[in-house]
Amino acid sequence: MIPNIIIQLFIAIVYLLVQLGIFGKMILFDFAVPHLYIMFLIMLPMRINVPISLLIAFIYGALYDIFTTSASIGVGSFSAVLLIATRELWIVVSVPRIYYNSREDLNLKQLPFNQFLLFLLPILFIHQLSYYGMDAFGFSNIGTVLLHSIGGTIYTGLFCIMISIFFYSGRRS
Amino acid sequence: MERLVELLLRFKSGLLFLILQIISIVMMVQLNQHHNIILGNITQDISGEYQSKRDGFFAYFDLSAENQQLLYQNKRLKESYLSLRQELETRKNISPIKSAYRVIPDSLFPVHSFQFIPCQIVNNTVDRSYNFITINKGYRNGIKKGMGLISEDGVLGMVISVSEHYALAMSVLNKNFKLSAKINHENFFGSLVWKGGSPSYASLEYIPLHVNIRKGDTIITTGFSSIFPEGFMVGIIDDYEENSEDGFYEISVQLNTSIGSVYHAYAIANIRKNEIDSLENSIQVYQ
Numbered sequence: 001m002i003p004n005i006i007i008q009l010f011i012a013i014v015y016l017l018v019q020l021g022i023f024g025k026m027i028l029f030d031f032a033v034p035h036l037y038i039m040f041l042i043m044l045p046m047r048i049n050v051p052i053s054l055l056i057a058f059i060y061g062a063l064y065d066i067f068t069t070s071a072s073i074g075v076g077s078f079s080a081v082l083l084i085a086t087r088e089l090w091i092v093v094s095v096p097r098i099y100y101n102s103r104e105d106l107n108l109k110q111l112p113f114n115q116f117l118l119f120l121l122p123i124l125f126i127h128q129l130s131y132y133g134m135d136a137f138g139f140s141n142i143g144t145v146l147l148h149s150i151g152g153t154i155y156t157g158l159f160c161i162m163i164s165i166f167f168y169s170g171r172r173s
Numbered sequence: 174m175e176r177l178v179e180l181l182l183r184f185k186s187g188l189l190f191l192i193l194q195i196i197s198i199v200m201m202v203q204l205n206q207h208h209n210i211i212l213g214n215i216t217q218d219i220s221g222e223y224q225s226k227r228d229g230f231f232a233y234f235d236l237s238a239e240n241q242q243l244l245y246q247n248k249r250l251k252e253s254y255l256s257l258r259q260e261l262e263t264r265k266n267i268s269p270i271k272s273a274y275r276v277i278p279d280s281l282f283p284v285h286s287f288q289f290i291p292c293q294i295v296n297n298t299v300d301r302s303y304n305f306i307t308i309n310k311g312y313r314n315g316i317k318k319g320m321g322l323i324s325e326d327g328v329l330g331m332v333i334s335v336s337e338h339y340a341l342a343m344s345v346l347n348k349n350f351k352l353s354a355k356i357n358h359e360n361f362f363g364s365l366v367w368k369g370g371s372p373s374y375a376s377l378e379y380i381p382l383h384v385n386i387r388k389g390d391t392i393i394t395t396g397f398s399s400i401f402p403e404g405f406m407v408g409i410i411d412d413y414e415e416n417s418e419d420g421f422y423e424i425s426v427q428l429n430t431s432i433g434s435v436y437h438a439y440a441i442a443n444i445r446k447n448e449i450d451s452l453e454n455s456i457q458v459y460q
Contacts (some may be wrong), residue, residue, distance in 0.1 A: 011458045050186040062200075072208060074201030081193045088186075134201065137211045 008044075012060060015040040021066050023159070031144075032151035034159045037064060038127055042085055042120065042160070042166060043108055046100075048086055057084040071135050079131040086123045096121045109168045116164060121157055128152040179312055214303050244291035245435055251289050255402055256407050286445040287421070289400045290315055292438055295339070299372040299433040303343040306330050308438060311338040321400040321441040327429040328352060328407050329438055338436070340440070348430055352399050353370060354407050354426075357391040365392070365426065372432055374411060376425040381417055383423070392426050399449045401441060 019037035026031050041057050047055070060078030065073045081116060111119065128149040136145050181188065201208045218273060296307035310316050312335045322333040322342045330342040330350065343350050346367050355362035355379060363379040390410045396403025411427040
């Protein structure tokens with residue numbers, strides 16, 4: 001248990017550092033930013049229960065808010081908590097029961113690629129929409145918010161797929 | 174209590190989700206100026222909207238008092254209008270040569286002699302040959318027999334009987350009612366009577382045939398009767414015929430006031446009526 005926590009903590013720190021140091025500066029066409037750090041939350045082990053996952057997301061998002069200069073404080077934690085909530089709901093809908101018996105058994109690394117994509121993209125889009133929506137904090141710039149959200153989803157999605165192929169697909173069939 | 178704890182535990186994820194989102198929003202609003210300003214504007218809009226809705230709702234309860242206030246305001250305006258108009262007439266009639274003898278307005282003895290008492294109509298008939306109007310003010314409020322009764326739009330009738338809190342007025346729509354009225358642009362006066370029929374039309378009598386009249390001409394009060402001040406709207410000429418037998422027009426006047434739908438009225442008190450009446454009664458000595 002303790003080694004697992006240390007591993008997750010290490011992964012979280014690496015994601016945050018890579019995000020702040022590299023991905024945060026890889027802005028495409030002035031509107032698309034890859035938010036790769038959320039991959040940590042998406043791939044958070046399902047055996048961690050929901051309230052703890054929510055708390056981890058909140059702290060993780062808040063840490064990102066504190067160290068980044070690209071978004072308003074609170075936006076990261078809001079969208080990270082929403083991401084976990086969406087993940088918990090969407091997983092029931094998008095992943096067929098043949099891949100798991102109970103929620104705790106589900107290992108996202110073992111999902112087939114197309115199934116993983118179907119699971120990944122909607123929650124990514126909801127995260128991006130809430131992130132840019134809360135940053136704008138109104139409906140006056142809804143066009144810009146949508147453009148950033150779609151661009152961010154595609155851009156982040158590409159990196160997430162690459163990361164999942166390289167690091168999370170060891171046992172993927 | 175146990176049940177409450179059980180319920181909270183069952184929905185602990187949902188509750189925690191809500192709490193964390195609220196904390197995030199509070200952080201956003203507290204720590205970012207942009208969010209703070211937007212939320213401030215939204216709050217201001219909502220509270221402004223709520224305030225105006227609330228004020229609108231409670232204003233309904235004050236409508237009666239506001240109506241009363243408006244009636245009294247109208248009364249003051251009508252009195253000052255009369256005063257100014259009469260003063261203007263007086264000044265117009267003084268030639269520059271006689272300017273040394275110009276009348277200086279005296280606040281103790283105002284030029285106009287009419288006062289308006291706001292009242293409400295509590296009963297009104299328009300479907301009989303002899304119609305009457307009851308108002309909710311009596312001699313306690315200064316109403317006296319012989320006072321005129323007008324609405325915002327024009328003449329209504331004349332007070333004929335007064336009790337402590339109420340007064341009865343003979344309506345314009347009464348066959349016994351006669352009103353001294355004139356055609357505004359011609360200054361020829363006649364007598365306005367109602368001969369029955371439609372409550373919207375009356376007849377103007379004794380206008381000689383040589384007077385140039387047109388349909389649509391305005392009929393106003395003459396001010397000869399000491400009941401109504403001069404210049405109050407009565408109606409407009411709807412139609413007319415020349416009666417060569419007696420040498421007068423038969424003029425149909427469309428009344429300006431829809432007497433059946435009037436609610437607020439003013440009783441007109443001429444503070445010099447007794448003086449005028451006693452002076453006019455002295456004529457009998459010479460007849």
